[in-house]
Amino acid sequence: MQGRLTRVNLAALAIGLAFLYLPIAILVIYSFNDSRLVGVWGGWSLRWYRDLLGNQAMLDAAWASLRVAVLSASIATVLGTLAALALVRAGRFAGRTAFVAMIYAPLVMPEVITGLSLLLLFVAINIDRGFWTVVIAHATLTLCFVTVVVQARLLDFDRSLEEAATDLGCPPWRVFMTITLPLIAPAVVAAWMLAFTLSLDDLVIASFTSGPGATTLPIRIYSEVRLGVKPEINAVCTIMIAVVASVLIVASLLSKLTVASRTQRSA
Amino acid sequence: MVRFEDVSKRFGATAAVDRLSLDIFPGEFFALLGPSGCGKTTLLRMLAGFETPDEGRILLDGSDIAAVPPHRRPVNMMFQSYALFPHLTVAGNIAFGLRQEGLPKTEIAERVGAMMALLQLGRLGERRPDQLSGGQRQRVALARSLVKRPRVLLLDEPMAALDRKLREETQFELMDLQARLGLTFVIVTHDQEEAMKVADRIGVMNHGRLVQVALPEEIYEKPNSRWVADFIGDVNLIEGRVTVADADGVVVEAAEGIRFQADATDGAKTGETVWVALRPEKIAIASITDGKRADALYGEVLEIGYRGDVSVYKVRLDNGLVMKAAAANTMRRVAQPFGCNDRVVLSWARDAVAVLTR
C-alpha cells in the first residue's frame, strides 16, 4: 500500500517520531551538561565522560556484557538457524507442535518467569551462577528470535536452487554450504545482531542468572539508576547509544558496499 | 536409454503417476505433453531423483537407478524457474557442476568457455543472474545443465517464462543444439505447439497415465481417443452410430442425420457409438454458387474468429449441428469472404474424417 502523504498522515508520523526520539535526544544532550543537577543546564562539558573512565566497576560490567553478548549471540545464531531449518525443512516430526511452542513462547514470555525458571534449574542441578549461566540464559532466549528471523528467509527460499545444485552433482552437505548458507547469510547476520543487542539489553534474566563476578552493564546501571538520575549514567547511556548506532551504520554500509561491488564487477 | 516400468507415484490420495511404462530411445527428443497436474513433471523429477517412485523401476542404460542419489545421476535438469544461483556469476553458475566433479581448473575454464560460445553468452560471464534478460537467463540455465554432458537432459517447461517471439526462436535453437550434440532430450510442456515443433516423439499424459505415445504427426492426425483429439489442436467432435463397417470403410450416422464416410477403422463395429473427429482446417468452406451437391452440407455463418493467417468460422448447419471450419487468408484484403449470416457450404475429403472409438 502506498499513496500520497496527507496532512493527517504527516502529522501522525511527525508526532510518532518526536515521541520516540525526543527522550533519547534529551538524554544525550544532558550527558554533556556541566551541572550535577539534572534539571539545570550548566553549560557544555565532558566531565561525566572523564569520570566514567575512572569508574572501574562500570568498565568491568561493560566488558562482561560484551563478552556475554558475543558468546550468547553466536550460540543462539547456530542453534536458532538449526531450529529454523528444522521447522521449515524437516517436514512433520514427532513433537513438532511442542517444538513450535517452545520457539514462540519465549518471544512473549514475561522475563521474570524465564529468569526465575532458569535460575531454579541452575540451583537444582547445582551449577554456580556466573558468566556461563548468563550466556546460556541469553542464548536460550535469543535463539527464538534468531529462529523467527531465519525461518522467514527460509520460507522465501526457492527450493529449486538446491535441487539444481544437487542435479549438478553437489552432495547434500555441500549444497547447504555453497548454496543455502550464502543465500540466507543476510538473515543470519541480522539475526546475530538482534541476538547481540537483546543480550546487551537484558536486565531481568541476567539479574536472575548471574552471580558474583558476572555483573553485566544493565545490572550495574540498574543498581545506580534505582537511586535516582545521575549525570554519569547519562554519559554511559550515550556511549551505548553511539555504539549501537555505529554498529547499525557499519552493518548497513557493509551490505550496501557488497551490493555496489557486485554491480561494479559485473558492469 | 531410459525405461519406466510400471512406475507409480502417489501424493496422499492422488496418484500423480499411475502404473506408467515408457521407453525413451538414445538421441531422441522426447516431449511429455499434458495439462497441468497430469503428472508429467513428477515423472521428470523421478528421473532426476527428486522424487522416489512408490512402485515400479526406472532404468537408465539398462540399470535400475533407484539407489543412485540425485547428485550422482548422469542426467541433468533445466528448471522451469531456471534456478540460477543468484550469488554466483554466469560463469560461476555454468562452472558449478564441473567443479563438483573436481575437474582441473583449466579444463573447467575451457568447457565453460566453449559452452558459452555455443550459446552466444560471450561477454556475459561476469554478470549476475539478476542482470540478465529472460532469454539470457534461459540460455545460462541451458548451458549450466549441458556443460556436464549428461546422458539425458531434462527440460521442465523450459520456455514458459519467455514471450512468444523469443520462445519460437529458442525452440529452433534447442532443436539445432540437440541435433548437433546428439544428446537425448526429454522436455516437459503443456504447450502442444511447442511439443509438436521440437519433439521427435510425444507422450501425451493425462491423470498420471500415458494416453498416446507417437510421432507428432500421428498424434495430430491419428489421435487414439477423443481426449487426445480435443487436447491437441482444434477439432469438431461429433457423436454418432456406426451403420456400415466393412473393408471399404465406415459410415457413421450422427444424431442430426448427417452421415460421415471414413476409411476403415479398427474396432468400429456396426451399431456402436463412436465419435467423428474432423479438424477445422480440413473442412472447405465456400459460398453457394451452383446447385446443391449431395455430399456437401449447407449452413449459415454464426461467428467469425479472425486470427490473421487463418479465420475460423462457426457454421450452423441446416440440420442444427454447429461445426467449425478454418480457411487460410491467402488474399490480402480487409473485407472477409464471408460475413455473419451468410449462407455457406462445407465439404471435406473422406480421408479427413477420423473415427474414434473411445
Add this chain to the structure above:
Amino acid sequence: MKRSWSMILVVAVPYLWLAAFFLVPFLIVLKISLSQTALAQPPYLPVLDLAAGWRGLRGFVTALSLEGYALLFSDPLYLFSYLKSLAIGAGATAILLLLGFPLAYALARTPQPAQGVLLVLVVLPFWTSFLIRIYAWMNILQRDGLLNGALQALGVVDAPIPWLATDAAVMIGLVYSYLPFMVLPLYASLQKMDTALLEAAADLGAPAWKTFWLVTVPLARPGIVAGSLLCFIPIVGEFVIPDLLGGSQSLMIGQTLWIEFFGNKDWPVASALAVALLAVLLVPIVLYQRQQMRALEGGR
C-alpha cells in the same frame, strides 16, 4: 525423501537445548511452587532425592504442599497485584493501539524511498537499550526534570507535579517502550494491502471513513491481533518499567515476584506467583502462537 542423519541432528540439537533450558526449568518452577519454604540452601523443602529411588520419590510426592498457592489466595495483596497488572496491560495495549495505528497507517501510505527510511527510524530506538529508554524518561519526569521545568516556565503549574512514582509515569514508559512492537505488525499487515481495494470501495460508493472501517480495519486484523498480544503479554509481567517509574504503594505482579524472590527469599511463593501468572497468560500466549504460525506458514 528419507530422513537423513543430518536432518535428525538439525532437529535434535535445538530441540534438546530448548527442552533442557526452557521446558525443564518450568517443570522445576512447578515443583518448587508446591514446596515449602525452609531455612536451608536451597531454601525450600522437600528436595528430590533420586539416589533413594522409589522410596525417595514417594517421600517427595507426599511432602508436596499447596501452601504457596493458599497464600496467594488468602492475601489480597497478591490478588490485587494480578488485577492491577492485567488492568495496566489492557490499558497500555489500548493506548498503544490508538497511537500505533495512525503511525503504522501513515508509514504504509508514505511513498517509497521515504517509507524505507521512516521504517528504519521507527525501528531504530528498539535497538537501543530498553533500560536506557526508561532512564531517559526518568530524566524528563523527575521532580526537577524537564517536564516540570517546561510546565512551570510556561506558567501552566506553579509547583512541580510529582510525575515519577505514579501509574501515569508507568503508562508513559510502557507505551514508549512497546510502541515499535505495536507498529511493526500493524505496518506489516497494512503494507500488504492493495490500494486498489480502497479505490474499489470508493468506486462502489463508500465514503472515506466507511472504507476505513469496512475495508482497512478488517484487513489489518492480523496485525492488530499480533501487535496487541505482542504488547499485552510481556507488559502484564513487566518488571523494570513499573520498578523505575512506578510507585511502591501498589505493585505489579512482576515486582511482587521479584520482591518475594530476592527480598523475602521465599522461593515457593515466587514460583507459585510465576505459575499463576503463566496460567493467566496461557490463553493469550497460545493465541499468539497460533497467530504467528498462521502468518509464517499459512502463506505456503
